[in-house]
Amino acid sequence: MFDLDDEWTPVTLENCSSLAGPFYHGTKASLSIGDLLTAGFRSNYRDSVVMNHVYFTTVPKGAGLAAEIAKGEGRPRVYVVDPTGRFEDDPNVTNKKFPGNPTRSYRSEQPLRIVGELESWESHDREFIDQLRKFVESGSGEIIN
Structure with missing residues (x-):
């Protein structure tokens, strides 16, 4: 699913315009x-958390x-979405299990169209x-909001 050999450049609020979609x-x-x-x-994963960001990816899967x-x-x-403002790497997955952002996941405080x-x-x-759904339903894992 992901090519971990790709060279990773962090996506930040300052350089996000250099990342082309499509986004999903x-x-x-x-x-x-x-x-x-x-x-x-x-x-979508924990009722007690009100999200400060909207999340998206370049990977349909x-x-x-x-x-x-x-x-x-x-x-x-x-x-298929179009960010209306700046965005950054999703810190919930970036550098967690693998270096970089292998899931190509991002977040924005601005809406997605x-x-x-x-x-x-x-x-x-x-x-x-099913395993992932059970993990999420158990409340496991920290959400960086």
Whole structure:
């Protein structure tokens, strides 16, 4: 899924404009083109956390995984998004298990505009999704907000 041999350059608020998309966001929410995803809502993974950022990735499979484990009753969806402001590497994954940002995940305090929806994407196997969902539901892992 990820090429750990790629040279990694940290994405910061100052240099984020040099990173080209496309960008993806996974969720179970039913949204329309033109809608904005904004910070300030409860986390998809922990009800006690109100998110200060909106998260996204350049990896459709990663966005699909986020959609699969997100809370909610809707079907998993992967939206193509356009950041409306500056963004940075997601500190929840950057340099955690692997050096750099192998999941190509980012966060922004500014909204993301929905510009499309993927009809399909490569999925992880069901066992991995179920294990990750249980891990998230257990409240394990710190969320850097």
